[in-house]
Amino acid sequence: MIEVLKEFLKTEEASNYIALLNISITTIVGIVLSCIIHKRYSRKKSTKDYIISEILSVRDLYIKQFDFLYTNSKSAKEIKDWFKIMSNRITCVDESVKKTYKTRGLPLKSMHNKIQIEVTNLEDYNNQYSKSKVLFSEYSKSEMLKYHMELLNKINNLVLDLYKK
């Protein structure tokens, strides 16, 4: 049997069959590999896009909130409650980033906490706690504007960094 096989392999027909088999296997492996790589790439891209969209929604919520603060549109309680909700939201995004990119987490969290501490410590805020709307002084507004700018810069840099990954 082995002798027959050896004889067959010496023929031109056999080399055609081997060439055909080679092409088939190469093609199949190529297709399978490209499917796997494409799937992984798509998954990675979708995850990145999702995280970036979450960070941008945090930015948008902050822009809206700062508008309310500048236009004296919220009570102290509403401001306080909003900060807590945002803390939870940012923590969720932070956990996703840490898990996905195996990093220490977002600088966004510490920035948010800084703003929360500073705004809810303002004299304007505490003195008008019982009122329906807090009227912030020009000094308080200029302080909040600094935090606002710092936060927007951090978010922009963060999104650009994530796009590079």
Next chain:
Amino acid sequence: MYRKMGKKEDKECRVLDFSSDPGPRYKKQGVDSGEAFYAVLKKAFNDAVKSNVKLKIILDGTSGYASSFLDEAFGRLVYSESLESVKQRIKIISEEEPEWIDMLYNKTFSEWEDRRKNKQAPKST
């Protein structure tokens, strides 16, 4: 024969039992203030000292905090008891917003310990 002494349990103080919606810094600024909570905290602290156990203070479950509330309540405790005594006795739990623990340990405690040393008494309103 010595009787085996059971381990004493730590005392617990939940801010939620004081208020589900903690308020501003001072009593004159609104209800459920940090200044008012300090009285609750001080009593719990004294009880823990008497029983020689730790005091667990749980921040979770409320609608959220103004930093001034926590600063006033815990700051006053440091002012009256000293930083070392407070750090040895209490454990703060805040799973929802662990950043408050950072603020208290890294900012509030040291600032109020300096005030204690400089005899800058807190306001009573």
